[in-house]
Amino acid sequence: MTQDKPFSYGKIFAIGSGFFALTLVWTFYNAYMPLLLGDYIESRAIRGGIMGLDNLLAVILIPFIGAWSDKVDTKLGKRLPFIVVGMPVAALFFILIPYGALNTLWLLLAIDIMFLLAMTIYRAPVISLMPDHTPSEKRSTANGIINLMGGMGALIALFGLSSLYGIDRTHPFIVAGILLLLSFIFLYFTVDRRPPYVGSSKDEIEAIQASKSFFHGFGKILKPEFRGHFFILLAIFLYFIGYAGLEAQFTVYAVEFLKMEAGKAGFTLGFFSLAFVIFAVPAGLLGSKLGKLPIMLIGLVILPLTFISIPSLPLLNTVFPELNQVLVLQLVLFSGGIAWAFINVQAYPLVADLGGMSKIGFFTGLYYLFSMASSIIAPGLLGLIMDVFSPPSLFYGAALTFVIAFYFLKKGSNIVSKNKAQINDSISF
Numbered sequence: 001m002t003q004d005k006p007f008s009y010g011k012i013f014a015i016g017s018g019f020f021a022l023t024l025v026w027t028f029y030n031a032y033m034p035l036l037l038g039d040y041i042e043s044r045a046i047r048g049g050i051m052g053l054d055n056l057l058a059v060i061l062i063p064f065i066g067a068w069s070d071k072v073d074t075k076l077g078k079r080l081p082f083i084v085v086g087m088p089v090a091a092l093f094f095i096l097i098p099y100g101a102l103n104t105l106w107l108l109l110a111i112d113i114m115f116l117l118a119m120t121i122y123r124a125p126v127i128s129l130m131p132d133h134t135p136s137e138k139r140s141t142a143n144g145i146i147n148l149m150g151g152m153g154a155l156i157a158l159f160g161l162s163s164l165y166g167i168d169r170t171h172p173f174i175v176a177g178i179l180l181l182l183s184f185i186f187l188y189f190t191v192d193r194r195p196p197y198v199g200s201s202k203d204e205i206e207a208i209q210a211s212k213s214f215f216h217g218f219g220k221i222l223k224p225e226f227r228g229h230f231f232i233l234l235a236i237f238l239y240f241i242g243y244a245g246l247e248a249q250f251t252v253y254a255v256e257f258l259k260m261e262a263g264k265a266g267f268t269l270g271f272f273s274l275a276f277v278i279f280a281v282p283a284g285l286l287g288s289k290l291g292k293l294p295i296m297l298i299g300l301v302i303l304p305l306t307f308i309s310i311p312s313l314p315l316l317n318t319v320f321p322e323l324n325q326v327l328v329l330q331l332v333l334f335s336g337g338i339a340w341a342f343i344n345v346q347a348y349p350l351v352a353d354l355g356g357m358s359k360i361g362f363f364t365g366l367y368y369l370f371s372m373a374s375s376i377i378a379p380g381l382l383g384l385i386m387d388v389f390s391p392p393s394l395f396y397g398a399a400l401t402f403v404i405a406f407y408f409l410k411k412g413s414n415i416v417s418k419n420k421a422q423i424n425d426s427i428s429f
Contacts, residue, residue: 012134012142014190016149018083018126021183024153025094025176026119027273028161030247031266033112034379035255036098036169040105044252048383050109051248055375057113061120076193079125079132086122087184090115095177098169128364129191131352139349144284147345151277158270166263231412233370235405236347239300240374242401243340245382246307249394252383257391260326271330275337276344283341292346293413299342300406304399306336311392347371 030051037047065082074081093115100108134142156179161172247269254265287295313328351367385397 009142009145011190011192012130012145013149014186015126015129016146017183018087018129018187019146020149020153021087021180022119022123022126022153023150024157024161025090025180027154027247028157028172028176028266029094029097030244031158031162031251031269032165032172032262033097034248034252035262036101036108037105038252039101040108043387044249044256044383045380045387046383047252048245048248048379048381051379052376055116055372057116057120061117065121065124079129080188080191080193082125083122083184083187086118086120087126087187088181090118090122091177091180091184093118094180095174098173101169124364124368126187127348127368129187131349131364132192138288139352141281141284141288143349144281144287144345147280147284147341148277151273151280151341154273155270155277158266158273162263162266162270165266166261228412228415228418231408231415232350233366233412235407235409235412236351236367237370237374238408239343239402239405240371241378241381242304242307242398242405243378244375245378245401246394246398248379249382249386253386253391253394258326264326268326268330269333272333272337272340275334276341279338279341280345283345286342287346287349292350293409295342296346296350297406297410299339300402300409302339303336303343304402306332306339307395307399307402310395 034047096111100111164171251265254260385393
């Protein structure tokens, strides 16, 4: 392993451009795909179920691709071969999504599957670039920068592209696809082919010999001695149910219950992302100074309290009719975005540290397995709750997932801290 190159914040910003494009595309997709499906399907639960099934392919393949990118060794390095294939193809099929929606449901779904497959190919490798270029002690700060870039992508998606959606459905998809392609070109010419903090060939040979398949490694995580690791990943799975479900169903709630225009609904959700952008770097710095776990736990307390306050806002408006209900909702979502920065900025570095230096891709795959597995059930589950109870129940269901996640994160971290020998390269897979 070569570590002669100094840590570079400029390099981290360059890597962040990949996360910028990924988050821009993903945020807009999650906010507006349910509305495109609404042209053909009335039920929120069924629409949510389709959004969940969309992610099944990603959940199956991302962990394998993450582990695979640990093992390959090409002229382009470990991660770039996957990025070269995935990003341009994802850009093309994202541009085609609204054209598919103008024809038939089946054409829309076919294009959607191709888009998701391409996103899956490059997602774990592009995220693995950060720890490849960053020492462990700098990863919370670096992830704050990465999430700042991602948050900027989300802001452009929800503030800028949402406005374009009101003019013509195809325009925001075209713009986002072009930005994704430009990000690929920038990444290709800036990232190191042999980054300083990636495992050496010797490390990789040992890792391959010790871990013959992803299933074998995943089986180890389920064993009692790695229960702490599993509980941490389970906590991530749980709170992403709340986050992914709310992200997918908020525009449905705003358009169908609050009677907002589609563009304004996305604009309002943008205040959540705005706060995330502003507080991503401070959250990363706090994580580096005070520890990843304490900052995550604070966020896991604040965010559910924020969510459960949202259904009461219409009642507040009847008591104080002079209040602008949409403005108040935007301010509440802004406070929720601060809490989400506390949670999400720390999560990936916490999981990456569990894998040491030779298994970053494997644990990146696990992180996305658990976080995206929640996306399979989250939109349909919270959509069903909305259908059975009422649209505002979306926020109560989301809040509950964060409360349960608090318990498992704290318990899992306590178990891991009692056996620190598990959190290094001697972890025996």
